[in-house]
Amino acid sequence: xxxxxxxxxxxxxxxxxxxxxxxxxxxxxxxxxxxxxxxxxxxxxxxxxxxxxxxxxxxxxxxxxxxxxxxxxxxxxxxxxxxxxxxxxxxxxxxxxxxxxxxxxxxxxxxxxxxxxxxxxxxxxxxxxxxxxxxxxxxxxxxxxxxxxxxxxxxxxxxxxxxxxxxxxxxxxxxxxxxxxxxxxxxxxxxxxxxxxxxxxxxxxxxxxxxxxxxxxxxxxxxxxxxxxxxxxxxxxxxxxxxxxxxxxxxxxxxxxxxxxxxxxxxxxxxxxxxxxxxxxxxxxxxxxxxxxxxxxxxxxxxxxxxxxxxxxxxxxxxxxxxxxxxxxxxxxxxxxxxxxxxxxxxxxxxxxxxxxxxxxxxxxxxxxxxxxxxxxxxxxxxxxxxxxxxxxxxxxxxxxxxxxxxxxxxxxxxxxxxxxxxxxxxxxxxxxxxxxxxxxxxxxxxxxxxxxxxxxxxxxxxxxxxxxxxxxxxxxxxxxxxxxxxx
Numbered sequence: 246x247x248x249x250x251x252x253x254x255x256x257x258x259x260x261x262x263x264x265x266x267x268x269x270x271x272x273x274x275x276x277x278x279x280x281x282x283x284x285x286x287x288x289x290x291x292x293x294x295x296x297x298x299x300x301x302x303x304x305x306x307x308x309x310x311x312x313x314x315x316x317x318x319x320x321x322x323x324x325x326x327x328x329x330x331x332x333x334x335x336x337x338x339x340x341x342x343x344x345x346x347x348x349x350x351x352x353x354x355x356x357x358x359x360x361x362x363x364x365x366x367x368x369x370x371x372x373x374x375x376x377x378x379x380x381x382x383x384x385x386x387x388x389x390x391x392x393x394x395x396x397x398x399x400x401x402x403x404x405x406x407x408x409x410x411x412x413x414x415x416x417x418x419x420x421x422x423x424x425x426x427x428x429x430x431x432x433x434x435x436x437x438x439x440x441x442x443x444x445x446x447x448x449x450x451x452x453x454x455x456x457x458x459x460x461x462x463x464x465x466x467x468x469x470x471x472x473x474x475x476x477x478x479x480x481x482x483x484x485x486x487x488x489x490x491x492x493x494x495x496x497x498x499x500x501x502x503x504x505x506x507x508x509x510x511x512x513x514x515x516x517x518x519x520x521x522x523x524x525x526x527x528x529x530x531x532x533x534x535x536x537x538x539x540x541x542x543x544x545x546x547x548x549x550x551x552x553x554x555x556x557x558x559x560x561x562x563x564x565x566x567x568x569x570x571x572x573x574x575x576x577x578x579x580x581x582x583x584x585x586x587x588x589x590x591x592x593x594x595x596x597x598x599x600x601x602x603x604x605x606x607x608x609x610x611x612x613x614x615x616x617x618x619x620x621x622x623x624x625x626x627x628x629x630x631x632x633x634x635x636x637x638x639x640x641x642x643x644x645x646x647x648x649x650x651x652x653x654x655x656x657x658x659x660x661x662x663x664x665x666x667x668x669x670x671x672x673x674x675x676x677x678x679x680x681x682x683x684x685x686x687x688x689x690x691x692x693x694x695x696x697x698x699x700x701x702x703x704x705x706x707x708x709x710x711x712x713x714x715x716x717x718x719x720x721x722x723x724x725x726x727x728x729x730x731x732x733x
Contacts, residue, residue: 627639
């Protein structure tokens with residue numbers, strides 16, 4: 246304390262260096278230093294014009310900043326932030342880098358700090374550092390910009406307005422993997438909720454080419470960040486998706502499905518599923534070899550990997566050519582096995598997505614429906630039908646099965662009739678609609694089918710639905726009753 250209060254710059258330097266060493270990796274020591282009232286003295290020394298003083302004082306502040314929320318609050322209360330932002334303008338060697346690193350630490354998990362830093366004018370200074378071409382400045386400013394961009398939608402808009410996008414895109418070419426990753430993640434944050442204008446601005450910089458470079462096998466450190474940007478850009482207009490396909494990065498994105506990093510796999514799978522939502526992209530996805538790799542992800546031990554693969558198959562199976570590709574790649578038995586092991590309460594999203602993917606595969610293809618029946622999927626649907634995540638796909642599958650007489654016996658044999666009784670009474674209008682459509686078609690079937698429907702107890706329920714507030718339900722119930730009671 247006495248040394249920091251001294252008028253001797255050499256004592257200031259020694260004291261600051263000692264503090265930096267003392268608090269390194271010790272939260273207890275950090276708490277003790279702050280409790281001793283050191284912060285206001287350090288803040289005062291940040292005004293020094295001597296590099297020999299500033300450097301160790303900044304390092305001490307930086308060490309203290311990597312700590313608890315109480316540390317952050319104490320540092321900010323001591324008036325350190327405005328001084329740090331002013332030091333982002335410094336011409337002294339190494340000062341900007343340490344100031345940016347400390348800004349990054351203070352904004353790591355505090356929107357309040359991020360808001361304060363931006364209000365003090367840090368954004369253009371950090372963007373300027375990023376554009377400097379000096380590796381140290383680039384890396385520290387890029388890491389600080391990540392925190393500011395992720396802090397809030399408002400701060401993302403301010404980051405965009407500060408002209409960050411073209412500089413961030415240029416930084417994808419940096420020799421520093423840390424800078425590349427931070428620049429990519431900041432672009433991903435900006436694209437996530439910035440709308441089509443933001444996505445178009447990012448694409449216009451030529452960033453897609455350099456994102457492709459970051460996904461080559463020789464650059465595993467940047468795969469995660471690059472996939473994250475492509476995931477956000479793919480969630481946009483057809484124009485954005487066309488740009489991704491035209492940039493020839495899809496094969497590289499597909500290759501990331503082989504990654505040992507589950508987060509990389511998940512982001513790549515999500516990006517591909519978004520691209521698969523457009524019929525125009527389906528041939529490219531099949532040609533790139535995505536389908537067999539996604540089938541392999543369904544077998545993963547990690548739930549999140551299974552979940553994202555299942556999500557991809559929901560979109561992929563919405564397109565006829567991709568449905569055939571899934572079947573050809575051996576996807577059906579894997580999806581059925583995943584549904585068989587489903588835990589609807591613990592894994593609701595994976596269960597729902599697996600069920601929907603199977604239903605989509607059967608669309609407009611009796612051959613695929615036959616394959617799904619042969620794989621033993623129907624009894625599984627029957628056992629899970631009343632579980633919330635499976636109600637809609639089970640009801641829809643029952644409706645499709647009931648439309649063809651050759652499938653009606655399979656529906657009955659699988660035990661789906663009792664499930665339909667429950668689905669018919671669902672409060673979800675879509676589920677009820679699918680279920681009653683199934684019952685109407687079954688009621689119009691062969692006598693043995695009608696008898697099975699009556700035996701399960703549908704007639705009393707249908708009579709009750711005649712009082713439904715939904716006129717379509719009333720009409721369909723009346724029609725089903727007529728078919729069932731004909732010739733009785």
